[in-house]
Amino acid sequence: MMTRGDRLLFRGMLSYSALLLLLLMALIFFAQVIAKASGPGHGPWSMQQLLIYVTLQMPQVTYDVIPLALLLGALAWLTTLTSHSELIALRMSGWSVTRLERPLLAVGVLGALLVFALGEWVVPITAPAAEAMWANASAPGVGFHDLGPSGLWLRDGRQIVRIAAVGDDGRRLRGISIATVEPAMVGIDTLMTAREARFANGQWTLEGVQSYRIGTERIITGSAAQSPWQVALKPATLQSFSHRTRTMTLPALWQAYRALQGSALSMNRFALAFWQRLSYPFVGLVMILLAVPFAIRSHRGGGLAGRILLGLTVGLAFHFLNLMSGYISVSGGLPPAVATLAPLGAFALLAWWLHTRTT
Numbered sequence: 001m002m003t004r005g006d007r008l009l010f011r012g013m014l015s016y017s018a019l020l021l022l023l024l025m026a027l028i029f030f031a032q033v034i035a036k037a038s039g040p041g042h043g044p045w046s047m048q049q050l051l052i053y054v055t056l057q058m059p060q061v062t063y064d065v066i067p068l069a070l071l072l073g074a075l076a077w078l079t080t081l082t083s084h085s086e087l088i089a090l091r092m093s094g095w096s097v098t099r100l101e102r103p104l105l106a107v108g109v110l111g112a113l114l115v116f117a118l119g120e121w122v123v124p125i126t127a128p129a130a131e132a133m134w135a136n137a138s139a140p141g142v143g144f145h146d147l148g149p150s151g152l153w154l155r156d157g158r159q160i161v162r163i164a165a166v167g168d169d170g171r172r173l174r175g176i177s178i179a180t181v182e183p184a185m186v187g188i189d190t191l192m193t194a195r196e197a198r199f200a201n202g203q204w205t206l207e208g209v210q211s212y213r214i215g216t217e218r219i220i221t222g223s224a225a226q227s228p229w230q231v232a233l234k235p236a237t238l239q240s241f242s243h244r245t246r247t248m249t250l251p252a253l254w255q256a257y258r259a260l261q262g263s264a265l266s267m268n269r270f271a272l273a274f275w276q277r278l279s280y281p282f283v284g285l286v287m288i289l290l291a292v293p294f295a296i297r298s299h300r301g302g303g304l305a306g307r308i309l310l311g312l313t314v315g316l317a318f319h320f321l322n323l324m325s326g327y328i329s330v331s332g333g334l335p336p337a338v339a340t341l342a343p344l345g346a347f348a349l350l351a352w353w354l355h356t357r358t359t
Helices: 004-035 047-083 086-092 097-134 235-241 250-259 264-297 303-330 336-356
Strands: 144-146 152-156 159-167 172-181 188-200 203-214 219-229
Touching: 004 047, 004 097, 047 086, 047 097, 047 264, 047 303, 086 097, 086 264, 097 264, 188 219, 250 264, 264 303, 264 336, 303 336
Parallel strands: none
Antiparallel strands: 144 159, 152 159, 159 172, 172 188, 188 203, 203 219
């Protein structure tokens, strides 16, 4: 049962964290309105469309900033209690650091549940809808996802295929290059490029085809508006590439990682997204564990502005470390699980070290 002190800490932590979350969301909302006011550049962009587009981005923003709001909320609330000597009174009455953290961590659990719910049930709907609006598509999933400068490389028998973009849940491709190699891969028999490929009725069809066949004396060129494409490539395999990983649920990320037949870098991308999605709800709890000893150890200085600045510094440090470990993982330097859990573990160890030195 919660005591009066527990209720005081819980309500204050909940109020301050919610207030700071709303403030962060409002700042980002207005910044996005200003940044996107000119529109996507391929058609009229009314104020109504702009506001709908930015609103659809807000669940992703909320997902990202909840841990920071919990950190800032804990620092701000504990600073307020210190300024009124209430935190000192609790400490003098025998409340340990761990005892102080219990009601604060209860708010952190609510934040973790909200992060999980947004990541699994809200962002996978709103983020593709926002991307579809920006791409001027009629529905989520129709727009194309650019696969970067290197594209996606696949091999099917003698065909080596490069794909620049995937859309429509893997049923449409753009920027296709196909090299047909000779037996034993001693040379290239045919080079072919296509503007687009569509999957319908169990068959791929290339559109805007240019072909180059290497003969004994000359290169034979050809072109066609459409051409059937015999390749054992299923839209279900490509579906994972038609949206960004942040729009996929945990089961979809894991299934994509297990079933993907592409490159190791692509598989690392899905595995990294899976582990990040799994661990991110716990980031707010670690931030609270950091905030309490910080606030108690520096109760005579800094003030509210100093604590907020400290919280922003810690949040940015975690974001930078998490981002860098992710880049290293995608390039093959670290296993995705290690790259995800290492920053979280490092900050958890820092929190533990601060606890051992806080009386």
